[in-house]
Amino acid sequence: KAGVTQTPRYLIKTRGQQVTLSCSPISGHRSVSWYQQTPGQGLQFLFEYFSETQRNKGNFPGRFSGRQFSNSRSEMNVSTLELGDSALYLCASSFEGGRQETQYFGPGTRLLVL
Amino acid sequence: GQSLEQPSEVTAVEGAIVQINCTYQTSGFYGLSWYQQHDGGAPTFLSYNGLDGLEETGRFSSFLSRSDSYGYLLLQELQMKDSASYFCAVRDGDSNYQLIWGAGTKLIIKP
Numbered sequence: 001k002a003g004v005t006q007t008p009r010y011l012i013k014t015r016g017q018q019v020t021l022s023c024s025p026i027s028g029h030r031s032v033s034w035y036q037q038t039p040g041q042g043l044q045f046l047f048e049y050f051s052e053t054q055r056n057k058g059n060f061p062g063r064f065s066g067r068q069f070s071n072s073r074s075e076m077n078v079s080t081l082e083l084g085d086s087a088l089y090l091c092a093s094s095f096e097g098g099r100q101e102t103q104y105f106g107p108g109t110r111l112l113v114l
Numbered sequence: 115g116q117s118l119e120q121p122s123e124v125t126a127v128e129g130a131i132v133q134i135n136c137t138y139q140t141s142g143f144y145g146l147s148w149y150q151q152h153d154g155g156a157p158t159f160l161s162y163n164g165l166d167g168l169e170e171t172g173r174f175s176s177f178l179s180r181s182d183s184y185g186y187l188l189l190q191e192l193q194m195k196d197s198a199s200y201f202c203a204v205r206d207g208d209s210n211y212q213l214i215w216g217a218g219t220k221l222i223i224k225p
Contacts, residue, residue: 033213040122042201042217043157056212090156102147103213105156 002027004093004106012112018079021109025072025093031055032074033103034066035090043090049074050096078111086113116140116209118216120202125222126192134187134200134219142207146178146185151218152198160187160200189221197223 005024013019025032033056034046045058049068066076072093078085088110092103118138126132136146145164149157161169163178163185175188189196199218205211 035215040217042118042215043203045212045215048212056209092157102159102162103157105158107156 004091004104006089006091006106006109008109009107010110010112012114013081014114015081015083017081018077019081019111020075020077021089021091021111023074023076023091023093023106025074025091026104029093029095029104030072031094031096031101032068032072033092033094034074034076035092036060037088037090037108038086046076046089081113083113086111116204116206116214118202118204118214120200120216120219122217123220123222125224128192128194128223128225130192131188131190132192132221134189134202134221136185136187136202136216138183138185138202138204138214138216140204140206140208140214142209143180143183144205144207144211146176147203147205147213148174148176148187149201149203150198151201157201192223194223194225197221 007022031050033048035043048056052068063079068074088108090108092105094101120136147162148160151157161176168177173190178185201218202216203213
């Protein structure tokens with residue numbers, strides 16, 4: 001099976017712009033989670049989608065949003081970018097997001113905001 | 115609140131054994147997981163403990179004590195390729211099994 005893919009891999013934006021990141025989960029996986037990772041920080045949970053519904057949401061401002069499509073592909077959007085949004089954005093998929101399920105991560109999108 | 119504590123950095127010698135500890139404070143605990151992340155790479159799953167005790171997978175072992183809210187990852191016969199960051203993560207049953215992550219432990223291995 002192909003792994004989790006994320007596009008684009010690298011992105012440079014300026015403050016005030018918006019950005020959309022894409023994630024394609026492993027075939028058959030219906031749960032997709034998004035994380036933000038900055039140097040020296042753990043993974044900060046953004047949100048989780050399951051069957052096109054947002055099941056969980058982390059403590060991020062409303063500028064961060066996401067959605068999931070019927071084929072389980074997911075997008076996340078950040079509007080009005082700030083310098084502090086520069087980070088590695090990771091997407092992870094699992095079959096149903098159940099408590100014993102492993103999360104499989106994509107390579108991430110590295111976003112730089114200037 | 116929910117929190118996980120793990121050392122920020124651990125240094126060990128090639129061939130040695132190292133233990134990375136993780137203490138957690140969550141409600142509705144459902145299992146402790148460990149992930150490895152190499153610089154520039156994505157986290158990859160190492161192990162999961164749902165019950166107390168030791169789980170062994172090759173050179174890696176993971177331990178959980180639910181009564182102490184504590185777990186550890188044990189790496190034996192360290193190799194240079196084990197240089198990476200190691201994250202513990204806990205599933206919080208009160209948050210729809212959301213994974214709560216520690217800040218990660220950077221393992222530095224010296225020859």
